[in-house]
Amino acid sequence: MRLFATTALIALAALPAFAQDWKSDYKIVRFGILSGENEGDRIARYTPFEQYLEKTLGVDVEIFTAGNYDGVIQALAANQIEFAFLGSSAYAAAYTASEGNVVPLLTSIQDDDSTGYFSIIAVRCDSGYKSVDDLKGKTLAFADPDSTSGYAVPLYNLVQQGYEPSTFFGAIPFSGSHEAGVAGVVNGQFDAAATYINNEKNGIPQRMVTKGMINAGEVCWIWTSPEITSGPFTARKNLPQGLMDEMKAAVMNVPTADPVAFTEMSGAENSTQKGYVEVNHDRYQWIIDMRDWLKKQRRS
Numbered sequence: 001m002r003l004f005a006t007t008a009l010i011a012l013a014a015l016p017a018f019a020q021d022w023k024s025d026y027k028i029v030r031f032g033i034l035s036g037e038n039e040g041d042r043i044a045r046y047t048p049f050e051q052y053l054e055k056t057l058g059v060d061v062e063i064f065t066a067g068n069y070d071g072v073i074q075a076l077a078a079n080q081i082e083f084a085f086l087g088s089s090a091y092a093a094a095y096t097a098s099e100g101n102v103v104p105l106l107t108s109i110q111d112d113d114s115t116g117y118f119s120i121i122a123v124r125c126d127s128g129y130k131s132v133d134d135l136k137g138k139t140l141a142f143a144d145p146d147s148t149s150g151y152a153v154p155l156y157n158l159v160q161q162g163y164e165p166s167t168f169f170g171a172i173p174f175s176g177s178h179e180a181g182v183a184g185v186v187n188g189q190f191d192a193a194a195t196y197i198n199n200e201k202n203g204i205p206q207r208m209v210t211k212g213m214i215n216a217g218e219v220c221w222i223w224t225s226p227e228i229t230s231g232p233f234t235a236r237k238n239l240p241q242g243l244m245d246e247m248k249a250a251v252m253n254v255p256t257a258d259p260v261a262f263t264e265m266s267g268a269e270n271s272t273q274k275g276y277v278e279v280n281h282d283r284y285q286w287i288i289d290m291r292d293w294l295k296k297q298r299r300s
Contacts, residue, residue: 022240023059029247032064032072032084035144035177039065041211048261049254056250056257068176069146073097082239083247087231089148092288094234095281104232104284105248106276108266110198115277117198119149119157119225122185122205125217129192132163132223138191140165141175141184148287149196150178153225156290159297178204179213186214196228197221202272229287232279252276 031053033042046063053061064081066072069090075081077098086094094102109115121140123129129138143150151174158165165172173190175181181193182205197203205219233251235244255262255275266273 022243025240026059026082026243028060028062029053029057029083029243030062030064030081032066032075032081034069034072034085034087034090035065035067038177038179045264048258049265052254052258052261053250057246069144073146076102076234076236079236079238082236082243084234085231086234087148088229088284088287089152089291090146091232091234091284092291093146095288101237102234103237104234104279104281105244106233106251107230107279108273109275109277110272111274112199112272115230116227117149117196117230118227119153119194119196120221121154121192121223122182122195122219122221123192124185125220127191129222132158135192136168137170139171139173140169141173141181141190141193143175143178143181143194145174148228148231149225150181150194152287152290152294153228154194156294157225179208182208182219183213186218199272202267207267229283232284233276
């Protein structure tokens with residue numbers, strides 16, 4: 001009995017050491033962020049969070065950005081980064097590209113307890129466009145091929161509603177990012193652009209007004225999708241469990257542990273996000289199915 005007790009004590013004493021073992025293999029932890037806005041603003045928004053993670057995890061942390069969504073997706077699939085904040089469609093793409101070697105950890109929750117957001121079609125408020133019907137023969141800009149709200153969801157739902165984008169619109173280019181699409185609408189480059197809002201207070205157009213990129217009242221939306229499950233904070237499945245657990249806890253705790261970092265990363269004063277909740281793969285399976293449908297449409 002005494003031997004068992006001694007052995008048990010040794011095992012308990014060793015637990016913290018085992019929990020820290022991942023740090024010997026991961027001197028630097030990298031997390032990716034998608035190209036929803038220009039690179040300078042992306043890095044500025046996430047730098048306080050990066051600093052918070054370094055203090056919390058006790059290792060160096062680096063932000064990874066790319067010129068498009070696929071750059072982050074492929075970096076995650078190729079084991080070049082450990083974590084990423086992804087949209088739903090980007091998660092589905094990463095799941096496919098990595099052959100299932102990614103796992104969703106958390107998703108955002110808003111102050112009304114919702115965990116979703118909406119794709120919209122934005123136009124200039126003074127354009128006279130009031131519905132999708134008014135855009136026949138016009139230019140609709142999608143954001144990125146791997147964007148949920150900026151491409152997959154609006155394309156899928158428009159087709160279901162009887163609008164075949166390739167024939168209904170005059171042109172359907174990719175703008176490269178959500179902000180670029182909305183800016184293109186304002187400056188007359190596009191007649192309309194697909195982007196997203198969380199609610200009436202928060203989203204890409206509202207954030208661009210706050211940043212002084214567009215004026216209040218310049219952009220309205222004439223189409224709104226069904227609710228989309230918010231994208232997940234995602235990890236590579238082949239990471240040490242200790243690293244995943246500590247990172248998950250750090251992200252979950254950031255709203256109270258470092259409110260400044262949380263406010264910046266979630267969109268400053270416009271944000272209605274209050275924190276994060278756990279999420280699993282099943283919640284995103286419909287997005288994977290939708291992407292499969294899109295691929296089949298392109299082949300046919």
